[in-house]
Amino acid sequence: MYMVKGAAYAHTVPEYDRYMDLIRAANPALATYLETADPKLWSRVHFEGDRYNIKTSNIAESINSAVKKAKGLPIPRLLEFIREKLGRWFSKRREDALSLTTRHSRGVEYILAIRSYYAGSMIVDRIDAWRFHVKGGRRDSAAEANVDMSYYVCATHSTPSLFSTYAHPIYPKEGTDSHVKPVRCLPPGESVPSGRPKKSRWQTWLEMSRKKNTKPRKTHKKYSCSKCKEPGHTRPNCVAED
Structure with missing residues (x-):
């Protein structure tokens, strides 16, 4: 991934070619896919317009937080x-x-x-x-x-x-709210869910771990055989005798 990112953010053609050579040596199919996908659409050095290094939705998130x-x-x-x-x-x-x-x-x-x-x-x-x-x-x-x-x-x-x-x-x-034409307010067509309305989206486990300054870890479930009770395999692959 760091090779693909280096090729995408390269400022010069020689730098882009160097990363593409590394990608081609590590995974020729990936290099072929990137070249077929038209570098003008994903690499900075081949893009014909101006990107200004802005590729995030930070401004939208900032306005969302402000209101x-x-x-x-x-x-x-x-x-x-x-x-x-x-x-x-x-x-x-x-x-x-x-x-x-x-x-x-x-x-x-x-x-x-x-x-x-x-x-x-x-x-x-x-x-x-x-x-x-x-x-x-x-x-x-x-x-x-x-x-x-x-x-x-x-x-x-x-x-x-x-x-x-x-x-x-x-x-x-201009004016005040008193100039608004009075209209009968009807209830919404769909039922309102119970409880206090949520004003912010659910955060992912990665965002929560970053706020706590802890390294996220994923725990893998340990399987054991239901027949012989030994770990490392399941019942279909059990070799224990009946």
């Missing part, structure tokens, strides 16, 4: 709860963007500072106006290239772009 308290409320109140929470989030991030004095967000400025530190320890030999031969050593490579590192940062990470993302306010609905 957990309001799940039992009526739909109008649930929507109002979501609106109020999003309004507080947008207001906080809008004020945070206005307080920035840098060209980019705090996270991007931190990354640039770290990479500038390591880039300053490289020896750079100029090849032409835009190409350089980068080697190890102690020398200011940024000064050698005469190019500001922030020039290569996408404009979407700039401070104005961050502010414009949260610039639009989220207004509450």
Whole structure:
């Protein structure tokens, strides 16, 4: 599995080919299956679009956890709860963007500072106006290239772009609930199960063990013969004499 994962997350074609050679040596049928399944659909290096390293449902789980308290409320109140929470989030991030004095967000400025530190320890030999031969050593490579590192940062990470993302306010609905047309509320068509309604899904044994910081273990049932009472085999395979 680690070979398949390495091929799927490889950033370069040589790295992808190296993992595929390992898979082919260990299991030729698996390598043939992966190649037939079209690497454009499952490998990062052959994918023609942009994945941005996002392959999980974490954002959906985060929103689900944020509105957990309001799940039992009526739909109008649930929507109002979501609106109020999003309004507080947008207001906080809008004020945070206005307080920035840098060209980019705090996270991007931190990354640039770290990479500038390591880039300053490289020896750079100029090849032409835009190409350089980068080697190890102690020398200011940024000064050698005469190019500001922030020039290569996408404009979407700039401070104005961050502010414009949260610039639009989220207004509450107009009027009050008294303007809603009165409609007779009928009981649901199906019976409601007894007991308190569950607001969260059942957790698997793996999730519960991770919360307890214990290593999950599966116990295997030990079988014994019902005829001779000896372990290690069952009655159909018993060789004991009658």
